[in-house]
Amino acid sequence: MADGADIIDFSSNINPLGPPAGLKEVLIKSYDELISYPDIKYRELRENISAYLGCHSDEVMTGNGALEIINNVSLLFKRVVVFTPCFIEYIKRPEILGREVVRLRLDNDFKIDLGELNKALKEGDLLILGNPNNPTAKRIPEDMLYKIQSITKERNAFLLLDEAFYEFCPFDYDSIKLFHNAQNVCIIRAATKFFALPGIRLGYAYAKGDFVKRYNEIESPWSVNSFANAAARNIFKDVRYIENTREYIKKEREFLLTELSGIDYLKVFDSQVNFILIKLLKYDEDILFDKFLKNGILIRKASSFEGLDKSYIRIAVKDHDSNKRIVNCFKECV
Amino acid sequence: MADGADIIDFSSNINPLGPPAGLKEVLIKSYDELISYPDIKYRELRENISAYLGCHSDEVMTGNGALEIINNVSLLFKRVVVFTPCFIEYIKRPEILGREVVRLRLDNDFKIDLGELNKALKEGDLLILGNPNNPTAKRIPEDMLYKIQSITKERNAFLLLDEAFYEFCPFDYDSIKLFHNAQNVCIIRAATKFFALPGIRLGYAYAKGDFVKRYNEIESPWSVNSFANAAARNIFKDVRYIENTREYIKKEREFLLTELSGIDYLKVFDSQVNFILIKLLKYDEDILFDKFLKNGILIRKASSFEGLDKSYIRIAVKDHDSNKRIVNCFKECV
Numbered sequence: 001m002a003d004g005a006d007i008i009d010f011s012s013n014i015n016p017l018g019p020p021a022g023l024k025e026v027l028i029k030s031y032d033e034l035i036s037y038p039d040i041k042y043r044e045l046r047e048n049i050s051a052y053l054g055c056h057s058d059e060v061m062t063g064n065g066a067l068e069i070i071n072n073v074s075l076l077f078k079r080v081v082v083f084t085p086c087f088i089e090y091i092k093r094p095e096i097l098g099r100e101v102v103r104l105r106l107d108n109d110f111k112i113d114l115g116e117l118n119k120a121l122k123e124g125d126l127l128i129l130g131n132p133n134n135p136t137a138k139r140i141p142e143d144m145l146y147k148i149q150s151i152t153k154e155r156n157a158f159l160l161l162d163e164a165f166y167e168f169c170p171f172d173y174d175s176i177k178l179f180h181n182a183q184n185v186c187i188i189r190a191a192t193k194f195f196a197l198p199g200i201r202l203g204y205a206y207a208k209g210d211f212v213k214r215y216n217e218i219e220s221p222w223s224v225n226s227f228a229n230a231a232a233r234n235i236f237k238d239v240r241y242i243e244n245t246r247e248y249i250k251k252e253r254e255f256l257l258t259e260l261s262g263i264d265y266l267k268v269f270d271s272q273v274n275f276i277l278i279k280l281l282k283y284d285e286d287i288l289f290d291k292f293l294k295n296g297i298l299i300r301k302a303s304s305f306e307g308l309d310k311s312y313i314r315i316a317v318k319d320h321d322s323n324k325r326i327v328n329c330f331k332e333c334v
Numbered sequence: 335m336a337d338g339a340d341i342i343d344f345s346s347n348i349n350p351l352g353p354p355a356g357l358k359e360v361l362i363k364s365y366d367e368l369i370s371y372p373d374i375k376y377r378e379l380r381e382n383i384s385a386y387l388g389c390h391s392d393e394v395m396t397g398n399g400a401l402e403i404i405n406n407v408s409l410l411f412k413r414v415v416v417f418t419p420c421f422i423e424y425i426k427r428p429e430i431l432g433r434e435v436v437r438l439r440l441d442n443d444f445k446i447d448l449g450e451l452n453k454a455l456k457e458g459d460l461l462i463l464g465n466p467n468n469p470t471a472k473r474i475p476e477d478m479l480y481k482i483q484s485i486t487k488e489r490n491a492f493l494l495l496d497e498a499f500y501e502f503c504p505f506d507y508d509s510i511k512l513f514h515n516a517q518n519v520c521i522i523r524a525a526t527k528f529f530a531l532p533g534i535r536l537g538y539a540y541a542k543g544d545f546v547k548r549y550n551e552i553e554s555p556w557s558v559n560s561f562a563n564a565a566a567r568n569i570f571k572d573v574r575y576i577e578n579t580r581e582y583i584k585k586e587r588e589f590l591l592t593e594l595s596g597i598d599y600l601k602v603f604d605s606q607v608n609f610i611l612i613k614l615l616k617y618d619e620d621i622l623f624d625k626f627l628k629n630g631i632l633i634r635k636a637s638s639f640e641g642l643d644k645s646y647i648r649i650a651v652k653d654h655d656s657n658k659r660i661v662n663c664f665k666e667c668v
Contacts, residue, residue, distance in 0.1 A: 031361070034534055036532060071554060097431070196368075199372060201556065225561070227559070
């Protein structure tokens, strides 16, 4: 068995290229900012984020990771509607806050059933959708997203799109542009996954100014730390890093999808992002988890996602050598 | 009028000596930890905190600053009782979470009236007290604190002590030792004020294991960033820095209390901490704020604290030169 240091982590969906070069120097330079409270209005941070998102700084919300934004937005509504399987915190955070959570099921292809949505969604509800969705790795097609937003609008409900993985996807549309006139949409993005910075805790979101005002009233003061604030001076401007990552992930995703599709005991779902959901036609997640771990590879068991059972696993798209190793492991370890 | 860079900030109660030397190197060394999620159980962090607090690591709670702990603990109770004037977030965070907040008044000497507490506190309530209290600068005497805890215990209520300023005070007692057998007490401390790190967002608290378990169930995952985690390797071990700060603040606090007590339009309340509450016997906070700002000094208007009016201001204990400057300003600017 491989020891801890040797283990390749396919369970965590982080950019395998690491953070942008130059970030370290920017953070070191910001050291003295630690001794002041973060600007309670995050003026500089909002400017940097709005320049990246292509919106006005009054349309930017911030949080201690995407998770705090999910938490705070949930506080503003009484009832939450989700489609399972989804990121577990769409259910857990609202429930902890005492909100009712209505679970609908994605269809057999992990698509949203508009009929189900139409039946379940009520006035004043918050609909939370991952786009792309974790763990299903599916981005909602533009026309479908448009229909979903229309339904939420008709019902006087609100749509929260969690796009923490946005930059990994093909840019067929930008939901911030798509909904730049919509009053009932909030779109979360984050530094965590794409910029490989889960430790820095920088989440941000787009919404129209009136909603941002409501959000700011309930946000905990100083929740974004000074290093996260400083990082935003650097990461969004590194166009080459952003392009390189997108190309790299696309190539490696295609490599994994092609190689894994040829393995007879796997049903590999298509992916538009940096992770892949797999159904095991033989064995179960526990057997695979143990076999892979013995070979130095950590995979994600997927039965912890409501709506999936032990026949599912999720793997990240990593660097080419690691990806070759996991392909070999699928072929030879089991 | 002084320009922005020249202004001495007496409104923010941060250790004037700055963070411990050596911290910068520890943070730089931790840079690569940014690319991993913080340990969801904060094992290393809890060990470092528990060694400092003198408790077991299972008795340590963590948060994105003391504020997140106040927030999370409030979530665990239906009704909150506070004594005003107090830190505004003891009222604001529970209300945002939909909790009922009962406000009692401190007496004319800003002491807790046990009779009032006895009348108001009900089964299952959360009592939040600052110790020392902001803005009144008073630490609760040991015998009084003991009585308060007895009352909360009798009522099956819970006591949350916010001791974010603990290290600045004379160590006449340590409430963690005092209540090491109490099941209904949680004691917050924080890196923010004493270690001069408001930008790093490191809050922590002590409670018995059963309560810590309840807290962990509702805590947002990864809310403490990787630099805050790394800082805890350094700051708590710097015994000389801790002693120097305590002596420095004691001397400067006494200097300010003595000098200001001789000024006829001020009623200066005694302080055991690194800030001082002052009642203006002439003028009001707006007049003083403007006059002082014109002389390069920022003071804290205190009417934003429920229970105080425009005749109160709060000032921090800062470095000796700054303290001399504010004393002169009280004597000459007004």
